[in-house]
Amino acid sequence: MNVLIVYAHPEPRSLNGALRDFAVAHLEAAGHAVQVSDLYAMNWKATLDADDATDRAPDADARFDPSLDSKRAFETGTQRDDIAREQARLKWADAVILQFPLWWFSMPAIMKGWVERVYAYGFAYGVGEHSDTHWGDRYGEGTLAGKRAMLIVTAGGWESHYGARGINGPIDDLLFPIQHGVLYYPGFDVLPPFVIYRTGKMDDARFEATRAALGARLDALHDTPPIPYRRQNAGDYEIPALTLKAEIAPEQTGFAAHLAHEY
Amino acid sequence: MNVLIVYAHPEPRSLNGALRDFAVAHLEAAGHAVQVSDLYAMNWKATLDADDATDRAPDADARFDPSLDSKRAFETGTQRDDIAREQARLKWADAVILQFPLWWFSMPAIMKGWVERVYAYGFAYGVGEHSDTHWGDRYGEGTLAGKRAMLIVTAGGWESHYGARGINGPIDDLLFPIQHGVLYYPGFDVLPPFVIYRTGKMDDARFEATRAALGARLDALHDTPPIPYRRQNAGDYEIPALTLKAEIAPEQTGFAAHLAHEY
Numbered sequence: 001m002n003v004l005i006v007y008a009h010p011e012p013r014s015l016n017g018a019l020r021d022f023a024v025a026h027l028e029a030a031g032h033a034v035q036v037s038d039l040y041a042m043n044w045k046a047t048l049d050a051d052d053a054t055d056r057a058p059d060a061d062a063r064f065d066p067s068l069d070s071k072r073a074f075e076t077g078t079q080r081d082d083i084a085r086e087q088a089r090l091k092w093a094d095a096v097i098l099q100f101p102l103w104w105f106s107m108p109a110i111m112k113g114w115v116e117r118v119y120a121y122g123f124a125y126g127v128g129e130h131s132d133t134h135w136g137d138r139y140g141e142g143t144l145a146g147k148r149a150m151l152i153v154t155a156g157g158w159e160s161h162y163g164a165r166g167i168n169g170p171i172d173d174l175l176f177p178i179q180h181g182v183l184y185y186p187g188f189d190v191l192p193p194f195v196i197y198r199t200g201k202m203d204d205a206r207f208e209a210t211r212a213a214l215g216a217r218l219d220a221l222h223d224t225p226p227i228p229y230r231r232q233n234a235g236d237y238e239i240p241a242l243t244l245k246a247e248i249a250p251e252q253t254g255f256a257a258h259l260a261h262e263y
Numbered sequence: 264m265n266v267l268i269v270y271a272h273p274e275p276r277s278l279n280g281a282l283r284d285f286a287v288a289h290l291e292a293a294g295h296a297v298q299v300s301d302l303y304a305m306n307w308k309a310t311l312d313a314d315d316a317t318d319r320a321p322d323a324d325a326r327f328d329p330s331l332d333s334k335r336a337f338e339t340g341t342q343r344d345d346i347a348r349e350q351a352r353l354k355w356a357d358a359v360i361l362q363f364p365l366w367w368f369s370m371p372a373i374m375k376g377w378v379e380r381v382y383a384y385g386f387a388y389g390v391g392e393h394s395d396t397h398w399g400d401r402y403g404e405g406t407l408a409g410k411r412a413m414l415i416v417t418a419g420g421w422e423s424h425y426g427a428r429g430i431n432g433p434i435d436d437l438l439f440p441i442q443h444g445v446l447y448y449p450g451f452d453v454l455p456p457f458v459i460y461r462t463g464k465m466d467d468a469r470f471e472a473t474r475a476a477l478g479a480r481l482d483a484l485h486d487t488p489p490i491p492y493r494r495q496n497a498g499d500y501e502i503p504a505l506t507l508k509a510e511i512a513p514e515q516t517g518f519a520a521h522l523a524h525e526y
Contacts, residue, residue, distance in 0.1 A: 109376030
């Protein structure tokens with residue numbers, strides 16, 4: 001497989017750096033082709049703005065529209081090179097791994113900016129027809145359908161803090177905006193995340209165990225069952241309200257209602 | 264009151280820009296002092312990195328630790344000026360408003376980077392003692408306790424898409440990592456958010472109604488009951504597991520379990 005790792009940590013000599021190096025070596029040893037978008041090393045531009053199109057005059061008097069300007073630049077080939085290059089990597093990849101430390105319960109700003117800028121209108125959203133039975137190609141359909149995605153996340157807190165009744169909220173719910181909203185939305189099959197807790201207390205034994213567990217997850221990248229999110233246009237949702245039909249999981253609300261079954 | 268608006272939109276001539284201008288004028292007319300951190304206009308540095316301390320040699324051989332380096336810079340007064348200035352604004356404020364468009368189900372990268380860089384170790388986390396009954400000053404206690412905070416959020420999607428059974432997930436759950444994780448964590452009382460949906464279909468009548476509703480929310484900034492999140496150290500949680508005690512909301516899991524009552 002072709003595997004793209006999008007990686008966001010400022011210090012290569014960190015736990016994240018060690019796990020990234022391990023993942024690359026492990027995947028390559030298994031015969032996969034690997035590319036890494038190391039956002040800090042690339043000095044990735046985190047902020048989406050008018051400079052993301054190459055043909056916008058600096059004194060342009062037109063209003064900047066984050067969405068429509070992205071559409072125009074994508075369609076006319078006037079996106080900045082860094083954006084086009086990442087889109088090409090996504091198209092090349094059979095599997096995409098986003099690896100990052102959990103900062104304030106989400107991805108680092110530099111990776112959020114990767115999503116915002118690379119996910120152009122026409123590339124990752126705003127594709128497909130709208131009708132009474134189909135509300136665009138998204139949530140299970142889209143440009144990136146057929147590819148797999150997985151998060152590798154490190155957290156300083158304890159696993160119990162992220163449990164079903166833990167104070168930070170359940171990790172699956174904290175990651176839902178990323179897994180469902182960023183990855184499933186443009187079509188990825190999303191595998192369960194690989195989460196490492198309490199990173200400040202990592203001794204050699206746990207580090208070895210973590211590497212072994214990560215290796216097993218990477219070995220199963222091609223056949224791990226994805227999180228069973230419901231497809232938007234497959235009959236479970238009212239269109240255009242995009243609410244679950246009354247007979248679908250009738251007792252359920254919230255993120256979990258968008259799973260077709262437990263996993 | 265002293266009100267700080269932290270604002271993230273790249274185009275002043277946008278709906279967000281118009282609502283920001285309205286909010287400033289409305290608050291000032293009511294006698295409040297208002298400061299705006301307009302992150303795009305300030306060209307805010309979104310990416311947390313080693314340059315956030317002023318005394319780090321460019322060829323420093325030491326590992327960069329995002330958390331411990333932030334602690335050292337905060338304690339020794341070697342934070343970059345932009346960070347120290349925002350911390351001073353937060354201390355000045357009685358109420359803080361974060362205003363942003365919902366991009367990929369969270370705040371824009373530039374604002375996420377404001378959180379990551381301004382929320383230094385020792386300022387917004389890593390404060391207070393740890394004991395059998397107290398796990399640091401956080402979730403209801405902390406440097407920013409006694410202040411109020413509120414989100415103003417615009418979304419392109421329909422309100423039903425963000426409802427209890429809507430495909431995007433309920434807006435309260437999507438905002439939980441921000442409201443509970445970013446705002447309540449360092450001590451803010453968090454007011455219910457002000458959310459504007461379907462921003463692409465904003466006609467004059469709805470714009471007027473939106474401004475009126477926002478004005479009413481701003482008029483009530485000082486006495487709106489906050490979201491009743493549970494305080495970490497007030498007896499509801501096991502310490503140090505930080506899970507809800509068995510007798511607290513025994514049937515509940517997930518984000519909603521951290522509310523002491525419905526609101």
